[in-house]
Amino acid sequence: MTLKVSGGSLRITELRKAVSFVFNGSQGELYSAGEAPPPRGEPGEPMVDTTDERWPIFSMVQIHGSSTEDPNWVGPGLTIDVPAEMVGYRYEADEALTIVSDMESGRFVKFGSNGVLGSTLLDTATGEVVQYVPGAGRVHLMNSSLPAFTETVKKFSERFPFYSSDSDASEIAAAAADVDQLIRHIDPPALVQDGFWATLIDDMEIGDFSTEGILDLA
Structure with missing residues (x-):
């Protein structure tokens, strides 16, 4: 397993499985590379799910x-x-x-x-x-x-x-x-x-x- 720093995010690559992950320090979460991080609003604001195609956009x-x-x-x-x-x-x-x-x-x-x-x-x-x-x-x-x-x-x-x-x-x-x-x-x-x-x-x-x-x- 190797560690690489790229663009301010920490990438953890397991060569055997060829699966990448990205750690987002501002949200403290780990998610698959190539995927968008989970939607977040400002503190105290409702969560906005921009991944849902039905979500209304002005x-x-x-x-x-x-x-x-x-x-x-x-x-x-x-x-x-x-x-x-x-x-x-x-x-x-x-x-x-x-x-x-x-x-x-x-x-x-x-x-x-x-x-x-x-x-x-x-x-x-x-x-x-x-x-x-x-x-x-x-x-x-x-x-x-x-x-x-x-x-x-x-x-x-x-x-x-x-x-x-x-x-x-x-x-x-x-x-x-x-x-x-x-x-x-x-x-x-x-x-x-x-x-x-x-x-x-x-x-x-x-x-x-x-x-x-x-x-x-x-």
């Missing part, structure tokens, strides 16, 4: 809308950058921008979906991001602007994981409180009563955002 997409894609389109074309999706699939970006034809023409541009029926819209008159459900008769505020929406989705996604399926009530409440403060810091108007984010926090408080539940949706 990303942005660019989508375009014009009369070519949508016959109801009014005015010049528009291209915007928006989050691709968010943890829990409460929002997903569409492939193209479209006009919501059963509302004031040209004012609301749909760029995403909420659940089965809901739509995520950009109010071109106010710059707000709103939620719309057909038949509801009106829209509900999600964020006060598109940049605020993007930042909120990003920080919310980066906060994942929130808790596990066997977490106790105090852990679940603490995670929901963290998200409440996160949103309040970015965009206080987004926490309007019965709005998108307030409802999401309510769902967090009843355990709908466990790591296992989120990954099973992927």
